Amino acid sequence: MSPDDSDLIRRWERLGVESTKAAGLGSRLIARWGRPHRFYHGLEHLRGALDALERLGGGRLEAVAVFFHDSVWTLPSDPDHGADEARSADLARTWLVGALPAEQIEEVARLVMVTADHLPEAADPPGCRVSDADLAVLAAPWPRYAESVAGLRAEAGLAGPGTAEDWSALRRGQIAELLGRPWLYRVAPPAWETAARANLTRERDLLTIL
Secondary structure (H helix, E strand, O other): OOHHHHHHHHHHHHOOOOOHHHOOHHHHHHHHHOOOOOOOOOHHHHHHHHHHHHHOOOOHHHHHHHHHOOOOOOOOOOOOOOOHHHHHHHHHHHHOEOOEOHHHHHHHHHHHHHOOOOOOOOOOHHHHHHHHHHOHHHHOOHHHHHHHHHHHHHHOOOOOOOOHHHHHHHHHHHHHHHHOOOOOOOOOOHHHHHHHHHHHHHHHHHHHOO
16 A cells, blocks of 8 residues: 555544454555556545545545445446446445444445435435535546546546547536436535536537537
8 A cells, every 4th residue: 555545544544443353444445446447436536535525524424435435446348347336335234344333334335325326315414425525526626627537538448549439429428417417416515516517518518529
């Protein structure tokens, strides 16, 4: 693990989710996030989501869920791609045994699954905060937003020469789905919604003129 990851270790340790049965859990988790194929779903995404959750007033179990929510992340070429959130939830159920009570482990797993579609019910404040935190980068300043999109493109295997048309088609579909939603955020400040829609629209317009 890189010394640069020590901030994440400290954040994990502050959650107090360790036991003799789950020793070194934070280090193992963060190592998964640092794997080289994670151009978007990597350590910066984890940091950003944790920072956003803090701004939204998230609690302990919500933070644990954020640490786990992309603990399994595969590339599109992987035959198991598409089940990553379910596998991340299952990893939480396995790794947290002995560190949290069973009902809290199941709540963490439930919150991880919220990030599969980002459609939490309004009556689910923890789910809303986790979902909003996971999508916080959509509302980031344009340079950070653009950097995150480049990471998504690399993970899609469409960052090389001759891939612009395929990427444009894929990404325009994703953007259309997001912009077609009545809301992107449930409990975040309204400014996040405005900034996210502006970023998505700007990206769509740039793709159109390629």
